[in-house]
Every structure is written in structure tokens, then in C-alpha cells.
Amino acid sequence: MNKLTTDSTDHALAALRYQTAARDLEHIVRNIAARYIVQQVPLTWRLLHAIEAEALADLGFASRHDAVMLGLFQRPSDLPYPETDEAVDFGTSTALPAVFAFAVSAYEEAARRAAQPSSENAPLKHARAWGD
Secondary structure, X not given: XXXXXXXXXXXXXXXXXXXXXXXXXXXXXXXXXXXXXXXXXXXXXXXXXXXXXXXXXXXXXXXXXXXXXXXXXXXXXXXXXXXXXXXOOOOOOOOOOHHHHHHHHHHHHHHHHHHOOOOOOOXXXXXXXXOO
16 A cells, blocks of 8 residues: 555656746746747748747746756757748647747747737826715
């Protein structure tokens, strides 16, 4: 019974370590993507590869997680993607390498925010101490 408890504890700890590393990597990728989004640079295959390379080379990420964990986020070499200046299109695929998925998600969220009516265009209402 002790072996079973140890195995389930090990699995739970491994899952927690993976989730922590994934959140960390997502934060890094979103920060990198945000630099390009602010400059209105479209997400191309070449840019996606550059974001991936920068995120996975992040020294903070590498120092916070062990080599085995880092290896889980490396895109397998047998999963080639174009390295062109064409816009990224995964179609309906949901099986993406982690960095790609995080970057695409950041761009999609930015596009949704840009499509929403902005409160910046609305006239400012000045509050008065004595009411309306």
C-alpha cells in the first residue's frame, strides 16, 4: 500500500511541476508576443518560430525548471512547420506545440479585443462631488 501511495504522490507532484512550468512558459510567450502585437506585426510562420526560439531560450525559464521538464516543451523535430512570411494558419487543428498554442492564443485574444467597441472612444464622464 505504501508503494501505491508513493506512486500517486509522485504522479501528483509531477503533474503540479508540469502545470507550473506550462504557466511559466505561457507567461513568457505572451510577453514576447505582446511586443509584436503592440507594434501590429502580423503572426507569420517566421515570427512564430522566432517567438518559440526566444521563449525556450529564456534563462529564467531554464533556471526555474529541470532539463527533463524543459524537454517536454521542445517541439519534436519530426513536426516541421513552414518558416515563411505567410500568415500562420493551423486550420481546425488543436494539436499544437505549447509555445505555438500560447502565441496563437495571445494573437487571437488581441484580435478579439481590437474588434470590441472601445470605451476609449466614448466621451469621458466627469464625476462631480455634488452629484449629477
